[in-house]
Amino acid sequence: MIAPLQLAAIGKSITEARGVPMQAVLDCLVPESAVCVGADLFEEIWRELTTWGDVSFVVHTLDGFFESEGAIVPGEFGHGYFNVHGDSPVGGHFRMDRCQSIYFVDRPSFGTRTCSVQFVNRDGGVMFKIYVGYNKDHTLKADQVERFEALCGKYRAAA
Template sequence: MTVTDLIRQDLAAKPDGVLESIAESRGVPLEAVLACLEPDAALRVAGSLYQDIWSELTGWGEMTFVVHSRDGVFECKGSVPPGTEGRGYFNIHGDSPIGGHLRMDRCRSIYFIDRPFFGKRSCSVQFVNEEGGAMFKIFVGRNEDRSLKADQVARFEALREKHRAAA
């Protein structure tokens, strides 16, 4: 049995589990797990599209920005601020708690992920580095009742379909 078969078994056994946990248990980068998701759950596009995709996200309102490493998960809620290129970084700045300097030249691929997470639908745009690990993820926001924000879901689906058609 191949590692891909094992990952698919893991996904079938726990379809709403933490993808990084599967990657770690199988000794593969996150992208290997993302590649095993069903086509309706994951769409991969080239990392070179990051500026176009980032720019689209800036008008969506409050979302959740996540950095997940082996040592923890950092979450920040806020609007995705605009960004500009400079000094080798994509610099994000604006009136948001999300800010910093990103090495987007290392972005190999971007995934539109739509799958259950602990029993609830979750939609995210995940930026993957050259080694296949997550640089960061941006999740569609949730309402107070934990439901997804309908306007953001519609925008997520439209952006995903735009890129699916282009691919």
């Protein structure tokens, strides 16, 4: 499962070369490749993601990438964070008050289709990304692709 890392590396190299936040790169994608919605839909989208099964959860900074495979579990707001704990390696505490928008990104990376939900902060940086999972043969999980496409269609139609 190298595709999420490769896609992130491409975006990061553009942002570094141009001195722009990742949101600027996402905003340049064609409408068929990216759908942007407001952060006010976070809880609705998160609830949907808890039904997908194992996905790839990615956080990256200038200094490296962290990838984890597991199910998205329900969370709750408290003490200024959205707190995620459960029977999954995906967990933590997110400052969702800093989230400005959520992008559904469907694009190729090194010849492989990738589908991700990217949470962008008010500075234009990506807080974290959730990628449709891969099967053992490195193909995308068909049921998750269907769910991803349905969400994209729903929000694209509402825009």
